[in-house]
Amino acid sequence: MSFSETGSLNLPEIAIANRIRKRREALGLSRKSVAESSGIHLSSVTRWERRGVPAYMSRSTDVRRLERALKVSAGWVFSTEQPTQGDEPRISPEASLQARLRTAGDRARMRRETLGIARNHLALRLEVRDVTLRQWENAGVPHSLGADKIDAWEKALQVEPGWLMGKDPATSVSLQPVQAGPAADSRTAAQIILEAGRILALATPTTAERNAALFAMRYGVNAGGRTLATVASEYGITESRACQILGVMRKRASELPAEFAGTFDLLDATAKQHLPCTPERLEIALRPLLGEGLRIEDAWRFAMDILEKPLLSLETHLYDDSAVAPVEDERTAIVRQMAQSMITAVGAAHVGVLMGYAIELGWSIEAVGSIREVIQKAQGFEWLDRRERKNPEWFWYGESLRNNPVIVALRRVSSVADAPIVADVAMGAVERIRELRLSREERCATQYPVPPWFVTTAILARAGFLAGAPGRYRPATPLDPKSELTEQEYRLYSAFKRHGPTLSWETLAADLVDTGEMNEMTLRGLLSRSPIVVTQSLGVYTLRGASPCAAAAESMAA
Incomplete structure (x- = not known):
């Protein structure tokens, strides 16, 4: 690495570092996958993305291997040209549904790469998870994807309406939220779950009735308070075998009719009209759409697992008590999503990290500066820094925020421990969950710092299910291991x-x-x-x- 006379980093090398990183992100690749495909050590890829590639390596075989992994022409690393894109895949009307959906994913990925948009940034705009968008681009667009989501996707990619699915803009109908037709409108969510189970069970004619019943019960229809193990035993199979059957059925979910999504779009839209409200009131409002006996949680899980449709209003109502009102604007929604993603990964969010991410998104200085104010408006907000600190940085939205790794780890350990949990034991459990989550996404590993010890201790001190003196934790009430x-x-x-x-x-x-x-x-x-x-x-x-x-x-x- 070379330095100028002033001792600063060589600017051309920094430009190279940024181009390599942006190209990798545009392809949706992690550093680890680039290292594995190119045969270059992971530490070298990381160093080149941070500091650039020295000029003396311009003829190195490692640089050429990196260019092949990034799918660019020879010499691109040290040139100023942008990566060339192949011809845009065309969607043939004669092709099968699966082929058209897969081609749509390919053209969406190529368009995003052409625009230089990082996949995780686009996922935030679409209000989906990064891993979900990656699946859509690589495996194909879900046929159950709502028209409103397709519309948002096309706007983000700066294309005409209908482009994603290969429709002629002049003849394509204007995209409206899915209404799924009269037949779907008259069906409840419970009826659709029953029908989905019957369709997915057709692949196994000899056991179709049993498999359809297992599927319906798994998503709350005709469950009657029974567990999956109980229902499985009634059919003479083990719970493990029942889980295998359901897993195979879920893999065929793409074969379900697209109109099944209509009722669940209507569920989410109806929930938005009533929230914030009490669970009892929402239950009454949604009952005609849910059907007899179906719980809100079951409908949400079916939409996520089978239709790949996140019902954000219901998800917020079920798992985030801190959100008592709809978000104020798009910027507030993005800040909230960033904070929740970080809390889900490491247990707490950091103001500085959120500001850095907002700068990457191209926000103005005023908008970046307002983040500290925005995060404090949500119910449940609490600083986790030491009290004497004048400008606190670490915060959370309370124990109710779903999937906090600190809470998850301690609840599991508390359910099996037969002695008070000392601080070292607690921290070891938390670190295991954090490592697992940070390893899932490259963005987590590079942008989410692990909270210091005192922040994790502050979370444990606020956990309502724990009792005992600091450093010697025990559950306030016994926790059932089978549930935790x-x-x-x-x-x-x-x-x-x-x-x-x-x-x-x-x-x-x-x-x-x-x-x-x-x-x-x-x-x-x-x-x-x-x-x-x-x-x-x-x-x-x-x-x-x-x-x-x-x-x-x-x-x-x-």
Whole structure:
């Protein structure tokens, strides 16, 4: 790396660094995937994106491999040209539905790359998750995608209405929110779930009736308060087998008619008209659309899992008590989404990170400066910094915000612990959840700093389900492991309960893998990532939060 006489970084190299990073983001690639496809070490890719590629490497084979991974011509790294784009894929009217949807995803990706828009930025504008947009671009546009979302997508890509699906702008109808026709309008969400189950079960004629019933029950229709395990046993199969059947059915969800989305669009629109309101009032307002016995949570889950349609109004009502009113404008919505994404990843949000992200989006100085004021307007807002700090940076929206890794980790550990949880044990559990979430998305790993110890401690001090003195946490009321843990974690926990708090790999494998309760890969993943387990030594694992006396006795007995 070269420096000027003043000691600053060489500007051409910084320009190269920015071009490499922007090209990678436009392709929707992570640094890790670029490193793997090019054969270049991850640290080199990271360094080049931050500091640039030195001029003496212009003829290096590593640079050419990087250019191939970024799908650009030879010499592009050190040139000023923009990456060339291939011809825009054309959507043939004679092609199958799946082919047309896949081509639509390809042309949307290529258009985004041409405009130089990062995928995570576009996902924010569309109010979808980054991983969801990546799936749409790579695997195809969902046929159930609402017209309002398509309209927003086309506007963001600066194209004519109808372009995404290859319609002629002169003849394409104006895009309106999906209304799905008279037949769909007259059906309740419960009836659509039943019909979806019947359609997806047609692939297995001999067990179609059973599979359709399992599907309907999974999404709250005819459940009658029964669990999936209970229904599965009635058909003579295990809960694990039922989960496998449902997983296969969900993979065929793209075959469902697009008009099924109409009722769920109407559900979301109706909820917007009534929110904020009490759960009881919303239940009454939505009952004609939900159908008999169906809960709001079940309708939301079906829309997410099967239709890939996030019902944002219902999601906010169900999982975010801090949002008692609709967002004021698009900027407020973006700030809120950024904060929630960061809290979901690491447990707390940082004002400086949000401002930096807003600058990347091209906001004005005034808009960036208003972020501190905007975040404090939401109910549940609370600073997590030390009180003596004049300009606090870390904050959250309270325990009610869904999926906070600190809350998730401590609830799981508290449900299995038989002794007070000391600070080190608590932090170890939290770090496992954070590492898992930060590894999922490149944006999380590069832009979301891990909160310092005192911020995590502040969250634990505010958690309503915990009691006890600081540094020695215990649940205020007993937590049920079966409710708090995932299905596979509960099986792992049961193995520890059967054999003791400290077990070897051989014991766990014999108990869980050899008996068919889970495969070896799943077990290894749990032992390395689950917050309820700590690695004692090579091949030896302890239940996190187990009584030290019990663990020591078990170790001596072994």
